[in-house]
Amino acid sequence: MAPEALECPVVDVIIIGAGPCGLAAAARLREETPSALFTDEEHQRYHWLKRHSGRMALVRAHNRTLNSAGKHGRRVSQKGQKGEVHWCKTGTKSCTGTRSPSQPSILVLDSSGDRWLEKWNRSFEKLQIPCLRSPMFFHVDPGDRDGMLAFSRETGREDELWEIPGCVGQELSKHKKKKRQSMPSSKVEIAIDERDRKDYFSPSTKLFADHCTFTASRYGLDKSGQILVQEARDITYDYVPDYSNTEKLFTVKTDKGCFHAKAVVLAIGPGNTKNMPWQMSKTEITGACHSLDIKTFPDPGLKAKIKSRRETNVVVVGGGLSSAHIIDMAVKAGVSKVWHFTRGELKVKHFDIGLTWMGKFKNYEKAVFWSAESDEERLDMIKTARNGGSITPRMHKVLKQHVAHKKLSICTHTTIASKYYDPVSGTWQLDTTPPMPDLPRIDYIYFATGVSSNVAELPLLGSMNRDHPIEIKQGLPCITEDLTWKHDIPLLVTGRLAALQLGPGAANLEGARLGAERIAWTLERALGRAKDEDRELSRVSFCGHGNRYDCLSNQPQHSVMVSA
Structure with a gap:
C-alpha cells in the first residue's frame, strides 16, 4: 500500500495526550534552562x-532585575505596555507565547477537550478529590523544582497546601531505630529529615490545576489551535510523497483527518482497557459501572431510591484511593450502607509507591533500577514498589469514621463468586468468597478496579506493532533508554507505558517530569538541534x-x- 501524499504542513512534534505527561513534555521542550x-x-x-x-x-545573562518583591528566584506576572512578562528564577525575563527558532513546533491531540488536563480535572471533580496524593515538588514546571511552592506563596494560597501527616519525623534514636527494624514496612516509611518538612505538603486540586494553567501560559502553550480535539487512531512511520525520499515522517490519523510530524510523543496514560471482573451485559450496566465511567453521582436510579427514603446498599470493589473517595461520596449522598470488597488487605500508604521512591533523595532506588540487567528484573522491582492499590492515611481515617457509624463494612480478601441482576427491582444478588450470609440485595456496584496497560491491545499502536514490532513485557513496551520505540524511530513514550525505563513512579507526576527531561534530550538529537x-x-x-x-x-x- 502506497504511503499517503503530504496533505498538511509538517510539524516537529505531535504530542498525543493533553494530560500532565503531555504538558510536562511540551513545557520542557520550551524551557532552555531546566532545573x-x-x-x-x-x-x-x-x-x-x-x-x-x-x-x-546557556543562560543569557540579560540585565538581572529584581522583581516587585525585591528578590531573585520568584516568578510573578507584571502587566506592561508590551504585554505580560514573567520573571524566571534566573532573574531574566521572557515574554508569554514566544518561541525561539531553536525550539520545536508542537501540536497536541486530545479527544477530551482543547485545554490542558481536561480529562484529569474532570476526573478529580467527579470523584470530589480535594487534594493531590503527590508532594508539591512533583509538578509539570521544568524550570523550578520549587515552582509549586513559589506559585502558592506568590498567589497567597499557602492555605491550600495540605500537610502529609506522619510523613516527616525527627531523627530517631538508636533504640527507636532498632525497634523500627522489626516493624512492618508500612510503619517504617516515616523517617524523613525534619529539615524537609516543608516539602511534604500536597497541593489542593484547584491549586495544582491553576499552577498547570500558569505553566502552560508562561511557555506559550495555551494559544488557540495548540490543542486539537481529535482522537488519534493510528500511527505510521514511513516516507511521505512530496516531502522527502530520505527522511521518514510520522502520519497520525485521527477521527477528523491526519497530521505529519518528525517525532511523536505518546502521553496517553495507561490506555482505555478497564479492569472488570466480568463482561457486563446490556441489562447489567444499568446497575453497575467502572469508576472511569461515572457521569453523575449517585446513579439516577440509586438517587431516586435515596430520595424516596428506601434502604439502599452499594458495593464498591477495589482497594485503591478511588474506591475510598467513592465510598465517602456514597455515604454523604445518603446511601444506607456501603460494602467495600478488596481482594487482599486494605493497604494504607502516603503514596502509591514506597517513600524511598518518592523522597527528596530517591536516586539510590533509581540507580538500582537503572542498573538492572533485564526488563524482567525491572518488572519485579516495579511490582514490589507499587504493591497494588492503596489508600492514604487521611482517607483511611474517613473510612474508619464511616465504619464506626455503621455506614460502611470493609470486607478484605473478598471476591464476587456469582451474581444475578434483577432488572425489575434493579438489585443484585451476590455470592461472595468467602460467603457472607448477611449480605443484602445490592442496589448498585461501583468497580474502582483500575485500568490495564497493554500496548499490544491499543488500536492506536496497531500499525506500529505490525510494521515495527518490539518486545512487550506484561503489556509494557521494551522501549529504549531514550524512551523511543526503537533507536531509529522517534516515537517517544512517557507516562505509565514507559515504566520499564522510568521506574515505578512513571505513572506519577514525578515520572511525567523525568520523562519530559529524557524526551527533550532525545528530540534535541532527533531534530538536529544539538x-x-x-x-x-x-x-x-x-x-x-x-x-x-x-x-x-x-x-x-x-x-x-x-x-x-
Whole structure:
C-alpha cells in the first residue's frame, strides 16, 4: 500500500495526550534552562546519561532585575505596555507565547477537550478529590523544582497546601531505630529529615490545576489551535510523497483527518482497557459501572431510591484511593450502607509507591533500577514498589469514621463468586468468597478496579506493532533508554507505558517530569538541534570532572553555563 501524499504542513512534534505527561513534555521542550533533577555526582554514575553529555542550555545573562518583591528566584506576572512578562528564577525575563527558532513546533491531540488536563480535572471533580496524593515538588514546571511552592506563596494560597501527616519525623534514636527494624514496612516509611518538612505538603486540586494553567501560559502553550480535539487512531512511520525520499515522517490519523510530524510523543496514560471482573451485559450496566465511567453521582436510579427514603446498599470493589473517595461520596449522598470488597488487605500508604521512591533523595532506588540487567528484573522491582492499590492515611481515617457509624463494612480478601441482576427491582444478588450470609440485595456496584496497560491491545499502536514490532513485557513496551520505540524511530513514550525505563513512579507526576527531561534530550538529537561544539565544551562540567569553568572561556560574553 502506497504511503499517503503530504496533505498538511509538517510539524516537529505531535504530542498525543493533553494530560500532565503531555504538558510536562511540551513545557520542557520550551524551557532552555531546566532545573536539575540530579546532582553532578549522580549524573556521573548513570551510564545512560553519558551519551547526552554536554547538552546543556546557556543562560543569557540579560540585565538581572529584581522583581516587585525585591528578590531573585520568584516568578510573578507584571502587566506592561508590551504585554505580560514573567520573571524566571534566573532573574531574566521572557515574554508569554514566544518561541525561539531553536525550539520545536508542537501540536497536541486530545479527544477530551482543547485545554490542558481536561480529562484529569474532570476526573478529580467527579470523584470530589480535594487534594493531590503527590508532594508539591512533583509538578509539570521544568524550570523550578520549587515552582509549586513559589506559585502558592506568590498567589497567597499557602492555605491550600495540605500537610502529609506522619510523613516527616525527627531523627530517631538508636533504640527507636532498632525497634523500627522489626516493624512492618508500612510503619517504617516515616523517617524523613525534619529539615524537609516543608516539602511534604500536597497541593489542593484547584491549586495544582491553576499552577498547570500558569505553566502552560508562561511557555506559550495555551494559544488557540495548540490543542486539537481529535482522537488519534493510528500511527505510521514511513516516507511521505512530496516531502522527502530520505527522511521518514510520522502520519497520525485521527477521527477528523491526519497530521505529519518528525517525532511523536505518546502521553496517553495507561490506555482505555478497564479492569472488570466480568463482561457486563446490556441489562447489567444499568446497575453497575467502572469508576472511569461515572457521569453523575449517585446513579439516577440509586438517587431516586435515596430520595424516596428506601434502604439502599452499594458495593464498591477495589482497594485503591478511588474506591475510598467513592465510598465517602456514597455515604454523604445518603446511601444506607456501603460494602467495600478488596481482594487482599486494605493497604494504607502516603503514596502509591514506597517513600524511598518518592523522597527528596530517591536516586539510590533509581540507580538500582537503572542498573538492572533485564526488563524482567525491572518488572519485579516495579511490582514490589507499587504493591497494588492503596489508600492514604487521611482517607483511611474517613473510612474508619464511616465504619464506626455503621455506614460502611470493609470486607478484605473478598471476591464476587456469582451474581444475578434483577432488572425489575434493579438489585443484585451476590455470592461472595468467602460467603457472607448477611449480605443484602445490592442496589448498585461501583468497580474502582483500575485500568490495564497493554500496548499490544491499543488500536492506536496497531500499525506500529505490525510494521515495527518490539518486545512487550506484561503489556509494557521494551522501549529504549531514550524512551523511543526503537533507536531509529522517534516515537517517544512517557507516562505509565514507559515504566520499564522510568521506574515505578512513571505513572506519577514525578515520572511525567523525568520523562519530559529524557524526551527533550532525545528530540534535541532527533531534530538536529544539538550543536557538537556546545556538547563538547560542557562535557567536562556535566560529568563533574576537571574544572567546570574552563568551558566559559570559549562562550560568548555574558553567558553562564548551568549544570543539570
